[in-house]
Amino acid sequence: MKDVDALKSGWLSDAPERFRESLLSIGRWHPVAAGTVIYTNGTEEHDLYGIASGSVRFHITMNAHEQRVAHVCGPGFWFGEHELLTGTPRIMEIDAPEDTNLFRVRAADFLKLARTDSDAWRWIGLLSTQHMALALGAADDLMLPSAEQRVIAVLLRLSGRRLAHPASPPLGRILMTQSETAVAANLSRASVGTILRNLSRDGLLAVNYG
Numbered sequence: 001m002k003d004v005d006a007l008k009s010g011w012l013s014d015a016p017e018r019f020r021e022s023l024l025s026i027g028r029w030h031p032v033a034a035g036t037v038i039y040t041n042g043t044e045e046h047d048l049y050g051i052a053s054g055s056v057r058f059h060i061t062m063n064a065h066e067q068r069v070a071h072v073c074g075p076g077f078w079f080g081e082h083e084l085l086t087g088t089p090r091i092m093e094i095d096a097p098e099d100t101n102l103f104r105v106r107a108a109d110f111l112k113l114a115r116t117d118s119d120a121w122r123w124i125g126l127l128s129t130q131h132m133a134l135a136l137g138a139a140d141d142l143m144l145p146s147a148e149q150r151v152i153a154v155l156l157r158l159s160g161r162r163l164a165h166p167a168s169p170p171l172g173r174i175l176m177t178q179s180e181t182a183v184a185a186n187l188s189r190a191s192v193g194t195i196l197r198n199l200s201r202d203g204l205l206a207v208n209y210g
Contacts, residue, residue, distance in 0.1 A: 003029075003052035003053055003101055003103075004024065004052070006051070006052045006053060006075035006076055006169075007024065007050045007051075007052050007075075007076065007103055008020060008076075009075060009076035009165075009167050009168050009169065010075075010076030010077050010078065010164075010165040010167055010168040011076075011077075011078050011123075011126065011127045011130060011165060012050070012076075012078065013076075013165075013167045014123075014126060015123045015126075016119075018117075019117060019119065019120065019123055022113055022117060022120075023105060023110075023113065024103070026105060026106075026109040026110070026112075026113055027048075027050075027103045027104055027105040027106075027109075028103070028104055029052075029101060029102075029103060029104075030049070030101075030102040030103065030104040031099070031100070031101045031102070032054075032096045032099070032100050032101075032102060033096070033099055034096060034097060034098045034099050034100075035095070035096070035097070036095065036096045036100075037093065037094070037095045038056065038094040038095060038096060038102070039090050039093070039094055040090065040093045041059075041061055041067070041089075041090055041091060041092055041093050042089045042090060043089060043090040044089050044090075045083070045090065045107075046080070046083045046084045046087060046107035047080055047084070047104055047105060047106050047107050048078060048079075048080045048081060048084055048104070048105040048107070048110060048124075049078065049079055049080045049102050049103065049104055049105075050076075050077070050078045050102065050103040050105075051073060051074060051075050051076065051077045051078070051079075051100065051101075051102060051103075052075060052101040052102065052103055053075055053100065053101045054074070054075075054096060054098050054099055054100025054101060055072055055073060055074045055096070055097060055098060055100060055171060055175060056072070056073055056077075056079070056094050056095065056096050056097075056100060056102075057069050057071070057072050057094070057095050057096075057097055057175070057176070058070050058071040058072070058073070058079075058092050058093075058094060059092060059093040059094070059095070060092055061092075061093070062091070067093060068180070068183045068184070069176055069180045069183070069184060070138075070184060071134075071138070071157070071158065071184075072097075072158045072159075072171065072174055072175065072176065073160070074160055074168070074169070074170075074171045075168065075169060076165060076167065076168035076169065077165075077168060078127055079094065079131075081124050081127045081128050081131070082128065082131075084107055084110065084124060085121075085124060085125075085128060097175035097176075098175060130165065133163070134157075134163050134164075137157070137162075137163040138154075138157060138163065141153035141154065141157065141162075142154075142185070142186055147185075147187055147191055147195065148195050148198075150185050150186070150187065151181075151185045151187065151192055151195045151196070151199075152199070154181065154184050154185045155174065155181070155205070158171075158174045158176065158181075158184070159171045159173075159174050173208075178192055178193055178196065178207075181196075
């Protein structure tokens with residue numbers, strides 16, 4: 001899939017062609033190397049980003065908890081709309097666990113577009129609503145009583161096979177450690193390790209190291 005086509009495979013596919021082409025005409029490619037922090041919590045920056053290839057990880061640090069990885073997204077996913085809408089500092093840290101090609105739309109350029117397209121904010125609102133549904137679904141999955149069901153639900157979400165936009169392709173691999181996965185599933189590392197070994201034994205996934 002071409003990078004520009006990948007950008008249209010998620011939220012942007014819901015918007016009309018006119019808005020898609022206008023948005024893509026004002027952005028710039030923004031490749032980042034594996035291990036790059038795209039922005040941190042508290043950064044005063046309100047740009048919008050789309051993932052064309054690779055993946056990014058979302059680190060949350062709310063309610064006085066320490067920072068931890070909560071989600072992973074791949075091609076077709078757009079992010080950064082919360083701060084674009086509110087004008088507030090970044091509320092999460094985002095990093096790239098692998099070489100990733102992003103498409104970056106500067107906030108100032110989007111504001112210019114919005115002055116000529118009366119529906120521009122509507123599509124940003126749709127993106128925000130889709131992300132709210134994703135967050136609510138993730139919270140709902142964490143209430144599953146079965147530890148195995150909870151881990152499976154988290155793995156499906158992290159790989160883009162659960163709660164993701166139906167037009168977005170799933171990820172072929174999840175670049176998270178077992179410890180990070182345990183935190184995301186709200187379980188001990190030992191419990192998650194046992195569940196992952198059982199799933200691997202049954203041929204449902206492969207666990208790699210390093």
